[in-house]
Amino acid sequence: MAKRKVSLKDISIACGVSVATVSKALNDHHDIGQETKEHIRQVAESLGYRPNAAAQALKTNRTNNIGVLFVDEANSGLTHDYFNHVLNSFKNTAEENGFDITFINGGKARINNMSYLSHAIYRGFDGVVIACVDFFDPEVDELVKSSIPVVTIDHIFYNRIAVISDNVNGMRELTEYVCSQGHKKIAYVRGVESSVTQSRLASFYKTLQEHGIDIPDEYVVIAPYRDTDAAYEATNKLLNLQDPPTCIFYPDDFAALGGINAIRERGLKIPDDVSVVGYDGLEISSRLTPKMTTIVQDSEKIGKIAATKLIDLINNPKGTLIEQIVVKGTLEPGASVKKLN
Amino acid sequence: MAKRKVSLKDISIACGVSVATVSKALNDHHDIGQETKEHIRQVAESLGYRPNAAAQALKTNRTNNIGVLFVDEANSGLTHDYFNHVLNSFKNTAEENGFDITFINGGKARINNMSYLSHAIYRGFDGVVIACVDFFDPEVDELVKSSIPVVTIDHIFYNRIAVISDNVNGMRELTEYVCSQGHKKIAYVRGVESSVTQSRLASFYKTLQEHGIDIPDEYVVIAPYRDTDAAYEATNKLLNLQDPPTCIFYPDDFAALGGINAIRERGLKIPDDVSVVGYDGLEISSRLTPKMTTIVQDSEKIGKIAATKLIDLINNPKGTLIEQIVVKGTLEPGASVKKLN
DNA sequence: TCTCTGTACTTAATCGTTTTCGTGAAATCA
DNA sequence: TGATTTCACGAAAACGATTAAGTACAGAGA
Numbered sequence: 001m002a003k004r005k006v007s008l009k010d011i012s013i014a015c016g017v018s019v020a021t022v023s024k025a026l027n028d029h030h031d032i033g034q035e036t037k038e039h040i041r042q043v044a045e046s047l048g049y050r051p052n053a054a055a056q057a058l059k060t061n062r063t064n065n066i067g068v069l070f071v072d073e074a075n076s077g078l079t080h081d082y083f084n085h086v087l088n089s090f091k092n093t094a095e096e097n098g099f100d101i102t103f104i105n106g107g108k109a110r111i112n113n114m115s116y117l118s119h120a121i122y123r124g125f126d127g128v129v130i131a132c133v134d135f136f137d138p139e140v141d142e143l144v145k146s147s148i149p150v151v152t153i154d155h156i157f158y159n160r161i162a163v164i165s166d167n168v169n170g171m172r173e174l175t176e177y178v179c180s181q182g183h184k185k186i187a188y189v190r191g192v193e194s195s196v197t198q199s200r201l202a203s204f205y206k207t208l209q210e211h212g213i214d215i216p217d218e219y220v221v222i223a224p225y226r227d228t229d230a231a232y233e234a235t236n237k238l239l240n241l242q243d244p245p246t247c248i249f250y251p252d253d254f255a256a257l258g259g260i261n262a263i264r265e266r267g268l269k270i271p272d273d274v275s276v277v278g279y280d281g282l283e284i285s286s287r288l289t290p291k292m293t294t295i296v297q298d299s300e301k302i303g304k305i306a307a308t309k310l311i312d313l314i315n316n317p318k319g320t321l322i323e324q325i326v327v328k329g330t331l332e333p334g335a336s337v338k339k340l341n
Numbered sequence: 342m343a344k345r346k347v348s349l350k351d352i353s354i355a356c357g358v359s360v361a362t363v364s365k366a367l368n369d370h371h372d373i374g375q376e377t378k379e380h381i382r383q384v385a386e387s388l389g390y391r392p393n394a395a396a397q398a399l400k401t402n403r404t405n406n407i408g409v410l411f412v413d414e415a416n417s418g419l420t421h422d423y424f425n426h427v428l429n430s431f432k433n434t435a436e437e438n439g440f441d442i443t444f445i446n447g448g449k450a451r452i453n454n455m456s457y458l459s460h461a462i463y464r465g466f467d468g469v470v471i472a473c474v475d476f477f478d479p480e481v482d483e484l485v486k487s488s489i490p491v492v493t494i495d496h497i498f499y500n501r502i503a504v505i506s507d508n509v510n511g512m513r514e515l516t517e518y519v520c521s522q523g524h525k526k527i528a529y530v531r532g533v534e535s536s537v538t539q540s541r542l543a544s545f546y547k548t549l550q551e552h553g554i555d556i557p558d559e560y561v562v563i564a565p566y567r568d569t570d571a572a573y574e575a576t577n578k579l580l581n582l583q584d585p586p587t588c589i590f591y592p593d594d595f596a597a598l599g600g601i602n603a604i605r606e607r608g609l610k611i612p613d614d615v616s617v618v619g620y621d622g623l624e625i626s627s628r629l630t631p632k633m634t635t636i637v638q639d640s641e642k643i644g645k646i647a648a649t650k651l652i653d654l655i656n657n658p659k660g661t662l663i664e665q666i667v668v669k670g671t672l673e674p675g676a677s678v679k680k681l682n
Numbered sequence: 683t684c685t686c687t688g689t690a691c692t693t694a695a696t697c698g699t700t701t702t703c704g705t706g707a708a709a710t711c712a
Numbered sequence: 713t714g715a716t717t718t719c720a721c722g723a724a725a726a727c728g729a730t731t732a733a734g735t736a737c738a739g740a741g742a
């Protein structure tokens with residue numbers, strides 16, 4: 001199988017026609033005879049012909065390749081579970097439409113230290129999806145301002161299509177549920193600064209206020225997303241308060257594990273002594289005992305819509321509406337929250 | 342910023358030299374004057390020049406792009422946690438060496454239904470890494486037999502470089518540990534058929550035998566990897582036996598969650614009534630209470646070595662040794678296994 | 683019979699690079 | 713001073729595909 005790669009030229013020679021004819025036959029142009037077409041295709045097949053993406057890209061300015069930019073504060077990359085769920089769905093949808101996925105990040109480590117935009121131009125990505133990064137990074141800004149089709153996830157730039165999880169309503173539902181269970185001393189281990197955090201935090205406060213609940217400032221503590229150790233520390237801080245909360249919200253389901261450990265180490269029971277609430281709704285949350293109360297973000301839908309919209313944009317740059325699409329999550333009540341009387 | 346992409350030609354015009362000279366200056370060839378070089382580079386920079394990957398690939402037959410093939414039985418894709426840890430490390434190492442990562446799979450869904458090999462040829466991948474797939478798939482076979490540099494993970498083809506987690510010694514250590522804690526009635530919820538499963542299963546039996554422990558056939562039950570529901574069912578089956586085991590091995594830490602739930606639903610305590618053992622050693626295992634006894638697979642190292650070896654192979658196809666590299670895991674004892682007296 | 687219209691091709695340019703082979707001028711050597 | 717080497721650069725082909733424009737020929741229409 002060490003044969004040289006077969007090109008249009010090889011087929012043209014084998015068929016005794018010109019390269020142009022072969023190209024047109026393979027691309028089903030109308031000005032090639034039916035018999036010729038079939039013959040050419042047959043020969044192409046038997047020769048094991050495969051188009052050369054580089055040559056096609058060079059000529060057509062189309063790569064059928066989408067760039068993925070993802071950098072989070074912890075640099076968890078592909079191990080970031082919410083993101084990899086979104087990305088997996090994005091990838092599937094893209095592939096169904098004939099697009100491949102290539103990563104853009106890793107910029108800092110590269111030999112030829114390219115910016116995100118440079119990298120995107122270099123690879124000739126037809127479009128780019130940006131998720132979970134530090135959206136205030138000047139390199140991201142450069143990319144967002146470029147002429148490359150872009151879709152962002154969970155952050156809005158008003159000149160770009162954005163797909164965002166409904167953190168406002170999600171947090172509202174979650175908070176309302178906890179309130180409805182009779183909790184009044186509700187603490188929030190919030191994630192670090194980001195669009196997502198802002199939405200959730202604002203919604204958290206607003207909902208409490210609507211329910212006439214006032215919490216002390218010490219009830220809101222910062223811990224990075226997905227950081228069990230930080231959540232552990234934060235939880236200890238909360239439980240050490242003179243008037244500790246009866247329920248603790250965590251940045252996400254995974255970080256909540258750290259909190260759960262802190263609680264249990266003190267000999268406290270969940271939910272009898274302290275109730276616990278997560279966010280994300282990944283599979284793990286439903287497998288824990290007690291089952292975690294959380295918001296299931298529809299990562300499947302988010303990824304799918306992002307891909308669909310980006311591909312629309314690629315295929316019709318002028319005619320595609322710049323819009324912000326909000327994807328609803330669903331409240332998943334679990335035994336981790338106790339009903340107070 | 343909607344300027345047309347700038348090419349070598351633009352630079353050559355701006356500098357009043359030929360395209361060849363520009364190309365050579367940018368690639369630091371020796372036959373260009375120092376001053377000219379610097380001037381050209383400066384102009385290139387100021388014009389915002391970016392090389393065109395497609396043109397380069399076409400000319401040099403090098404894409405600096407590596408294909409990643411990953412398909413597991415459950416099609417979990419990027420959400421497969423062991424794999425995404427390996428891949429993340431692979432990706433980082435590849436990027437440090439100037440390579441990008443593009444996925445190969447998704448073949449079935451593609452418009453132009455390409456085989457894995459076709460896809461790899463089409464994209465002109467410099468090399469390919471294959472992990473966790475069904476290694477008996479004829480398409481995988483075709484790829485493995487091709488002339489493209491390949492590294493496989495957790496499965497050996499003897500004509501290819503392979504990086505594998507040391508499942509034999511891992512399972513030995515794990516089993517020995519459990520034996521050392523006094524367990525004799527040890528059950529194994531094993532994964533579905535694969536190289537990994539075979540190694541672990543064989544090692545499991547062998548180690549038990551060496552310790553003079555004989556277990557009934559019913560103690561070994563099949564459940565897919567990462568399938569909490571199946572592990573749940575399997576566990577119930579085991580606990581319903583007349584003489585139930587005192588310790589249960591699971592295919593991986595995540596699946597173990599299903600088993601844990603089954604155990605607790607019966608009002609049994611871990612580890613007092615039943616001990617539990619996982620595999621993988623992902624972060625979650627150390628955050629559970631009780632902490633899970635498991636083997637930490639060195640996914641970081643596996644990914645890194647796979648990338649390094651593949652890149653060696655790409656850069657020196659003839660001179661690189663075809664070898665099988667085994668990466669040791671480490672036993673992580675946890676409170677999930679009780680010491681019997 | 684002559685023109686016209688399709689049909690089915692071919693020719694040739696082009697995309698952006700890289701690289702081999704020249705070539706002229708300056709520098710070195712005898 | 714004449715021959716040779718070195719240096720710095722240019723011309724042109726090539727990678728594999730696409731596509732606008734041109735051409736040859738058969739049959740239709742007048």
